[in-house]
Amino acid sequence: MREVVIVGAAETKFGKSELSYRELAAQAGREAMADAGASPEQIEAFFLGTFSPGTFIRQEHAAPLIASELGLQNVPSTRTENACASGSTAFLNAIFAIAAGAADVVLVVGAEKMTATPTSEVTSILAEAADWEQESKVGLTFPGAYALMARAYFDRYGKTRDILDAVAIKNHRNAMGNPYAQFHKEIGPEDIARSAMVADPLTLYDCSPISDGAAALVLAAADVAGQFRRPGVRVLGFGQASDSLALHHHADLTTLPAARKAAERAYRMAGVSPEDISLAEVHDCFTIAEIIATEDLGFFKPGEGGDAAKAGATARDGRIPVNPSGGLKAKGHPVGATGVSQIAEATFQLRGEAGDRQVDGAELALTHNVGGSGATCVVTILGRPE
Numbered sequence: 001m002r003e004v005v006i007v008g009a010a011e012t013k014f015g016k017s018e019l020s021y022r023e024l025a026a027q028a029g030r031e032a033m034a035d036a037g038a039s040p041e042q043i044e045a046f047f048l049g050t051f052s053p054g055t056f057i058r059q060e061h062a063a064p065l066i067a068s069e070l071g072l073q074n075v076p077s078t079r080t081e082n083a084c085a086s087g088s089t090a091f092l093n094a095i096f097a098i099a100a101g102a103a104d105v106v107l108v109v110g111a112e113k114m115t116a117t118p119t120s121e122v123t124s125i126l127a128e129a130a131d132w133e134q135e136s137k138v139g140l141t142f143p144g145a146y147a148l149m150a151r152a153y154f155d156r157y158g159k160t161r162d163i164l165d166a167v168a169i170k171n172h173r174n175a176m177g178n179p180y181a182q183f184h185k186e187i188g189p190e191d192i193a194r195s196a197m198v199a200d201p202l203t204l205y206d207c208s209p210i211s212d213g214a215a216a217l218v219l220a221a222a223d224v225a226g227q228f229r230r231p232g233v234r235v236l237g238f239g240q241a242s243d244s245l246a247l248h249h250h251a252d253l254t255t256l257p258a259a260r261k262a263a264e265r266a267y268r269m270a271g272v273s274p275e276d277i278s279l280a281e282v283h284d285c286f287t288i289a290e291i292i293a294t295e296d297l298g299f300f301k302p303g304e305g306g307d308a309a310k311a312g313a314t315a316r317d318g319r320i321p322v323n324p325s326g327g328l329k330a331k332g333h334p335v336g337a338t339g340v341s342q343i344a345e346a347t348f349q350l351r352g353e354a355g356d357r358q359v360d361g362a363e364l365a366l367t368h369n370v371g372g373s374g375a376t377c378v379v380t381i382l383g384r385p386e
Contacts, residue, residue: 001099005225005232006382008036008218009344014332015182017212021057021113024214026069028337029109032216032344033070037229040071043218044103048079049090049110050336055125057113066109083129083371084285086110087215087339088378092238094219104224110340111214122210126335129372131246143207145247145373146286147199152253153288154201156303161201163306165189167287168205168329170315175326177356180341182211182332206287211332215341231385233347236272236364238380239265245375256374259296263368263379267298270364270381274298277320277381278362279349281342283370284327290314293368294322297379316359324349324357339369343380350384 010031012024019027025048033040046067054060063077080090087110094106114122127136130145153159169188175181187205195204218228225232241261244250250257267273274297282297284290291305299320300308308314314322325331325345328338346365348354365382 002101003222004095004098004219004235005222006217006235006343006347007220007225007228007230007232008032008038009216009347010035011180011215011341011344012213013180014211014213014334016115021053021059021111022065022069024113024212025066025109025111028111028214028216029066029070029107032218033107036218038105038218042105043072043075043107045094045097045106046072046075046077047090047093047106047108048077049087049108049340050079051081051083051086051112052125052128053113056117082376084283084335085339085369085371085376085378086336087341088343088367088369088380089240091217091340091343091380092240092378095235095238098219098221104221106219107216108219108340109214109216110337112334112336113212114210114334115212119210134246135248140247141199142373143199143202143286146288147202148247149253149292150201150288153292156254159306163291163310164201164206164287165192166306166309167284167290168192170309171284171323171327171329174316174324174357175330178326178331181326181330182209183326183330202286208285208328208333211334213332213334213337213341215337215344217340217343230351233350233385234383236381236383237266237268237270238378239263239269240378241265243375245372247373250374254302255292256296256370256377258374258377259293259368259370259379262377263297266379266381272364272381276364277366278364279321279324279359280366280368281325281345282322282327282368284323284329285333285370287329289370290322290327297366297368316357321359324354324359339378342367342369343382346382350382
């Protein structure tokens with residue numbers, strides 16, 4: 001397989017934006033190309049990760065729409081949809097195109113425009129990423145699904161919601177150093193205790209927000225990367241796995257088997273272990289999801305992820321910094337953009353350009369992007385430029 005590197009990365013600010021979907025996506029794409037020093041004429045393929053623009057903004061056939069906004073004339077343009085993992089699967093398709101020799105330089109954009117849609121309708125649209133016939137149609141939402149996971153975790157390991165508080169507080173603190181983050185507000189246990197209950201035991205501060213935003217990456221084959229303005233961040237390993245959409249088909253609600261399998265494949269390809277990872281951007285759509293992720297990825301043993309968060313092991317200066325960007329919880333979660341944004345954040349970290357959220361001495365970064373309640377998971381491992 002040809003070696004692939006990331007030579008450009010960009011993000012828009014997440015949150016409620018006055019920009020349209022096409023404007024957000026095009027802004028991220030243009031800024032990533034500028035970061036790489038690449039022109040539209042150098043882009044040989046384009047992949048767009050997006051979940052549901054047809055329902056959020058009534059715009060399907062989105063890949064050529066954004067390609068045309070970016071001046072990518074006659075470039076093959078493809079949309080990938082895998083729920084909240086849409087962005088990372090677009091990234092994988094770009095890798096496959098380069099690795100196969102079909103293209104040397106590829107642009108990836110992840111985007112979603114969600115805030116123009118009423119909250120109740122957003123909840124319904126997101127529920128389409130679960131098993132509609134068996135669960136969503138009869139009332140199970142994603143907050144409800146992850147609340148069931150939290151209850152199962154509490155019951156199995158004898159934990160209480162203070163482990164959830166530790167994740168929310170940490171990620172809000174981390175987001176203070178991220179100019180792209182939706183929230184720049186530190187919180188404490190008292191704020192969480194006063195917040196609205198969404199799905200017991202999950203409160204408002206346990207849930208990622210509704211967001212607009214986009215992120216983009218320029219990928220290149222390592223043997224042509226010298227034409228760009230900065231050394232490429234190395235793609236060392238990746239893995240993708242799937243599982244049942246229906247949560248009631250899962251034998252154990254305290255783990256995501258697809259995440260474990262995707263991580264196993266990524267570690268094996270990269271030739272590294274969890275102990276080698278400098279930092280991780282994980283899919284904390286809900287606070288319990290971060291705790292389960294840190295265990296599925298091998299950073300902590302089952303039942304120990306929450307206590308590790310309480311002890312500061314996942315803080316930016318901890319043993320394994322998790323979500324130094326603020327994560328989905330505080331950075332925001334424009335669904336199709338999230339997987340690309342995680343990889344962009346990892347790229348900034350490995351280039352030493354993450355500013356106030358920089359992890360000292362970052363050598364290897366891992367990203368973990370989940371679709372639905374664990375039906376899809378993509379894990380990537382990136383290395384510092386050589």
